[in-house]
Amino acid sequence: MKTLLLSAAAIAMAASGAHAETSGKRIALSNNYAGNSWRQAMLESWEAAGSAAVADGTVAAADAFTTSENQATEQAAQIQNMILQGYDAIVVNAASPTALNGAIKEACDAGLTVVSFDGIVTEPCAWRIAVDFKEMGRMQVEYLAGRIPEGGNLLEIRGLAGVFVDDEISAGIHQGVEEFPQFTISGSVHGDWAQDVAQKAVAGILPSLPDVVGVVTQGGDGYGAAEAFAAAGRETPLIVLGNRQDEMLWWAKQRDENGYETMSVSIAPGVASLAFWVAQQILDGADVPKDLTVPFLTVTQDTLDESLAATPEGSVASTSYELTDAKAVIEGAK
Incomplete structure (x- = not known):
């Protein structure tokens, strides 16, 4: 009877979308710059996805950190500090495609998952999410x-x-x-x-x-x-x-x-939410290609009114990514 009860509980957990494999995992965002409306919207997208995932027990933490200046040396130090703080994954919007590679390699060697997006990195151990x-x-x-x-x-x-x-x-x-x-x-x-x-x-x-x-x-x-x-x-x-x-x-x-x-x-600032879910999926054991491509978001004369109505004052037109969207992007890249 105990075995049957455990099986039923496992089935219920799977049906609800819970992620026992990552419930104790901690993910951090390393962002190099926040001085415009796109970056602010990007951070809001990360906060929305991360806080919801923490609240439902999918991950233990989804913290965001932004450097005071767009300096690769400062961001490298930030990443090294995240390693010391014991994060399981770091999502990076990078100041440089190459200058952070040393810190990224340190993170990988320490067992961390590193996902770069928007400003991607060239270090082979990291994943990359970008538009063309x-x-x-x-x-x-x-x-x-x-x-x-x-x-x-x-x-x-x-x-x-x-x-x-x-x-x-x-x-x-x-x-x-x-x-x-x-x-x-x-x-x-x-x-x-x-x-x-x-x-x-x-x-x-x-x-x-x-x-x-x-x-x-x-x-x-x-x-x-x-x-x-x-x-x-x-x-x-x-x-x-x-x-x-x-x-x-x-x-x-x-x-x-x-x-x-x-x-x-x-590029939609909501790509931050995609990067979060990609990191979560890697931590959860999913087979994720190293390079993922997402389409850019285009507004035309015909879609202007709709896009404007959906965009908050001072923000940027965007698309939010849920876990199912991330899985679809991953599958599409295979």
Whole structure:
């Protein structure tokens, strides 16, 4: 009878989705930067997934830590401290694809699972979750070619210098210009994926630029660019946006007033919740490929109103990932 009762309890546990293998496991997030709306939304996504998983007993902890500056040395020290604190897995949004590899290897050698996402790492022992950032840059120029077939001068707004994401998106943009040589990148500034930084940077370069027909971006910078053009009294070019609520609100107003049309694209900050569940699945013994790819989130003229309505003020359009979604991404990669 005791055996039967135990079996029944095990069946009930399985049916409820409980994860006895990870109930005592502790997962930490190592984040290199939090200075824009995307990063804030990313941290909120982690908190939502992690706190729910702790509450239902799936894991014992899902703590988040952010470095004060985007410095690889500081983040490496943070990771080493997580090893000493006895975490079972570390999820990393990395300041550099290579500079953290030593600390990542230390974590792996100590028996920890390491999952990198967004800003991924190249250390072979770590898992990686990313979108095709290079394609995200290239497709912007392809879109502009469809809208402005005659071409013209482009302004490129880059992200945070030295970060993998910035390098990849920029490489894709330049590849796009090679494919569509009617365009020329006439100027480039770093906007740090932040509206205020981008606005100041664009305002500084505008006096030296010829007429600009399009602005290619990385996210968090489109509205700042629009404000800079307006303040300079220059005609608003076709600005590719990055799914931020303030950008989409500006876009909707411009559309209603003068028919302004563009597109918006970014990685969903909810990828943090996917990274959490991937780490949990690895700890639970699942066979997970080292490289997982997720689609970027695109907003079009047709989906603008729906996306804007679903995005909180000051935040970013996103997609949340549940455990079932993570399992589907893992299976799709096999």
